[in-house]
Amino acid sequence: MSITSFKVDGLNVQVDGDPQMPLLYALRDDLQMNNPKFGCGLAQCGACTVQLNGMPVRSCSVPVSAVSNQSIKTLKSLGTPEKPHPLQSAFVEEQVTQCGYCINGWLMTAEALLRKNPKATEEELKEGLKDLKCRCGTHVSILRAIKRAQAKILAGAQA
Numbered sequence: 419m420s421i422t423s424f425k426v427d428g429l430n431v432q433v434d435g436d437p438q439m440p441l442l443y444a445l446r447d448d449l450q451m452n453n454p455k456f457g458c459g460l461a462q463c464g465a466c467t468v469q470l471n472g473m474p475v476r477s478c479s480v481p482v483s484a485v486s487n488q489s490i491k492t493l494k495s496l497g498t499p500e501k502p503h504p505l506q507s508a509f510v511e512e513q514v515t516q517c518g519y520c521i522n523g524w525l526m527t528a529e530a531l532l533r534k535n536p537k538a539t540e541e542e543l544k545e546g547l548k549d550l551k552c553r554c555g556t557h558v559s560i561l562r563a564i565k566r567a568q569a570k571i572l573a574g575a576q577a
Contacts, residue, residue, distance in 0.1 A: 424485045426451075427495035437483035442466045444482045445492070453493045453522045457551075464523030464550035468492050474527045493522045496529060504574075505529055508567035509560075516554035523550050528564045536571055543568075 423432045426449060433444040445451045445468070454477055457465030461476035468477045469491040497503035502510075505525050515521055524547070531538060531546040538546070543564060552560065 420483075422482045422486050424487060425489045427490070427492055433482055435482065438481045440478050441468070441480045441482050441485055441490070442477040445477060445490075451492060451494065454526075455519055455522055457520070457523075462549070462551070463520065464527065465520050467523035467526045467550075469526055469530055472530060472533070474530045491526075493525055496525060503529065504567040504570040505532070505564065508563040508570065512559050512563035512566060514556055514559045514563050516556055520550065520552045520554075524552070524560055524564075528567070532564075532568055532571055536568065536575065538568070540565065 419434055420437050421432050421434050422437065422444075423430065425431065426445070431449060433448045435444065435448065442454060442456060445454065446456070454468055455465040456478065457463035459478050461479035464476065466476050466478040467474050469475070470480065470485060471489055472491070497506045505528055509515065509521065509525070527547060527550060531543065535542060540561070543561065547561070
C-alpha cells in the first residue's frame with residue numbers, strides 16, 4: 419500500500435492503496451464518487467472516462483500511480499444544476515438520455531474535443547467519439563446534442 423496524492427475537480431485528495439489499482443476504483447470506492455461509471459473494465463466503452471490534465475482517459479485502465487500529482491476532472495465539475503455546461507443543457511434539450519449510464523463518457527470526451535477544437539466538423543466529432551458506446555442506441559441524438567452545444571459555445575465566443 420502507498421499513498422497517492424492528486425487533484426480531483428480542483429480538490430487535493432489522497433488515496434491509500436495499491437499503486438496499480440485502477441483510478442476508477444479510487445474515485446468510486448475510496449473517494450465515494452458516483453461518476454464515472456464501471457462499464458466494461460477493459461477501456462472499450464467509455465463509461466469510466468475522466469479528464470487527466472484536460473485529456474479524456476478511461477479511468478478503468480489508468481493505474482492510480484499514473485495520476486500522482488496530476489489533475490483529474492470528472493463530470494461533477496463540468497457544470498452545476500444552476501449553471502450547466504452547454505453540453506449538459508444540450509443533452510437535456512435533445513432528450514438524449516435513455517438509461518444514462520454512458521453519458522459520463524460522452525460528455526467528458528465531447529467537452530475535451532470542443533475545448534481543443536471548437537469548430538470541429540461533424541466528421542471530426544464522429545472520429546473523436548468513435549470509441550464510445552451507448553447500448554441504448556442514442557448515438558444520433560448524442561451527436562445532435564453535441565452539435566447544438568458546439569453552436570452555443572461558438573455563439574458565446576463571438577459575443
